Amino acid sequence: MTSIPPSPVGPGQDRSIGELLSEVTSDVQTLFRQEVELAKAEVRQEATKAGKAAGMYGGAGFAGYMLLLFLSLAAVLGLSNVIDGGWSSLIVAAVWAVVAAVLYQRGRTQMRDVSPKPEQTVESMKENAEWARHPTE
Structure with missing residues (x-):
């Protein structure tokens, strides 16, 4: 069960609607800022993972290029036995x-x-x- 924090206003005193709206607005702004910071942290983390994966793709592309180069050389040398x-x-x-x-x-x-x-x-x-x-x- 959650407890309601004590009101800064003493018992028997009501806060005005303006004060309540100001407090709600402040809470919403704080929540929004926290959500933005969380989103930034998640994006940074995902960008790091994507960067590492892109590096792996780059390495695989280079290895594939080298494979095709040497297969082409092997084909040239193999054909040179015939022609x-x-x-x-x-x-x-x-x-x-x-x-x-x-x-x-x-x-x-x-x-x-x-x-x-x-x-x-x-x-x-x-x-x-x-x-x-x-x-x-």
């Missing part, structure tokens, strides 16, 4: 050119679907502004 080394290098380069062209086209197609304006946020802000103008409706 001239210059032609084997051109064949491997042509395969990579096709891969690059396909990836470029797919990326270009997906980029056309990207909207630079955050539609949901804009709509939500419009609703908030409308509510702020007419809060009782």
Whole structure:
């Protein structure tokens, strides 16, 4: 069971509505500040975790790049046993050119679907502004 803190006003004395509203406003402001500080702390913590994960992705990307480089060299050396080394290098380069062209086209197609304006946020802000103008409706 929670106890009600004693009132600073003595028994039999009533506090005015202005005093009560002032106290409630002060409590709401304190609560809001505490919530903002909690949100900041959570965002910092999540940003740290995201930064570490991004570093791991970067390392994995570099390792993947090195893997493709050495596989390409192995393909060139393997083909050079069958045909001239210059032609084997051109064949491997042509395969990579096709891969690059396909990836470029797919990326270009997906980029056309990207909207630079955050539609949901804009709509939500419009609703908030409308509510702020007419809060009782």
